[in-house]
Amino acid sequence: MTPLAYSAIPVAGAAFLAWAVRGRASSVFGPSVWHGPRDRRAIALTFDDGPSESTPRILDVLARHDVPATFFQCGGNVERLPGIAREVAAAGHVIGNHSHTHPYLFTRSPAAIELDLRRAQETIATCTGIRPVWFRAPFGARWFGLGRALNRLELVGVMWTAIGYDWSLKADAVVEHLAARVSNGAILCLHDGRELHPRPDIGVTVEALRKLVPMLLDQGYMFETVNRLLCPMT
Numbered sequence: 001m002t003p004l005a006y007s008a009i010p011v012a013g014a015a016f017l018a019w020a021v022r023g024r025a026s027s028v029f030g031p032s033v034w035h036g037p038r039d040r041r042a043i044a045l046t047f048d049d050g051p052s053e054s055t056p057r058i059l060d061v062l063a064r065h066d067v068p069a070t071f072f073q074c075g076g077n078v079e080r081l082p083g084i085a086r087e088v089a090a091a092g093h094v095i096g097n098h099s100h101t102h103p104y105l106f107t108r109s110p111a112a113i114e115l116d117l118r119r120a121q122e123t124i125a126t127c128t129g130i131r132p133v134w135f136r137a138p139f140g141a142r143w144f145g146l147g148r149a150l151n152r153l154e155l156v157g158v159m160w161t162a163i164g165y166d167w168s169l170k171a172d173a174v175v176e177h178l179a180a181r182v183s184n185g186a187i188l189c190l191h192d193g194r195e196l197h198p199r200p201d202i203g204v205t206v207e208a209l210r211k212l213v214p215m216l217l218d219q220g221y222m223f224e225t226v227n228r229l230l231c232p233m234t
């Protein structure tokens with residue numbers, strides 16, 4: 001299917017396209033992982049849209065329970081707060097690429113998609129010394145050209161098993177929503193920022209995390225980075 005074919009897609013095709021762009025298990029626009037192996041009681045916490053001024057509050061909660069996580073950072077936020085991006089790396093967490101400007105990739109040209117991802121990749125590498133190997137699409141939306149850009153930048157797409165809706169729900173509802181969907185190998189998605197907005201309010205995420213982490217530890221789950229969850233032999 002080419003971009004030109006899109007305008008001719010009938011209703012059933014439009015439903016397929018919606019799934020292809022947003023569906024967590026869709027690999028139409030490039031492969032992406034949304035779940036780890038189910039034979040180990042291990043899960044991965046992931047945070048999108050950082051770093052923000054409030055990211056250290058998340059780091060505090062993770063440090064208190066000695067659990068690692070994966071942060072899909074926006075290049076634009078890393079440029080604004082390089083010290084906090086480095087703090088995330090120094091605490092032993094994995095940094096992934098979440099684009100530079102947090103655009104909707106939907107309808108963007110392949111060249112524009114690759115340029116945005118490349119800017120983030122370079123910015124993160126320059127500021128933290130880490131070159132990400134994982135990519136999470138802004139808004140979870142993928143599009144033509146993304147697969148090629150990921151190949152060229154040697155990135156692997158990662159979606160999620162469950163997302164916390166921590167930008168709209170109250171903390172208890174976030175905990176309840178995720179706790180009901182967690183299982184071996186789950187990749188959970190929360191947010192330590194809000195796209196490129198400075199000083200975002202992530203109080204709900206912090207409060208939810210304070211409850212969720214000890215609850216899942218009590219249930220016997222191990223927290224792992226995406227690297228370890230998806231490549232346990234490394």
Ligand SMILES: [Zn+2]
Binds near residue numbers: 195
């Ligand atoms: Zn995002």
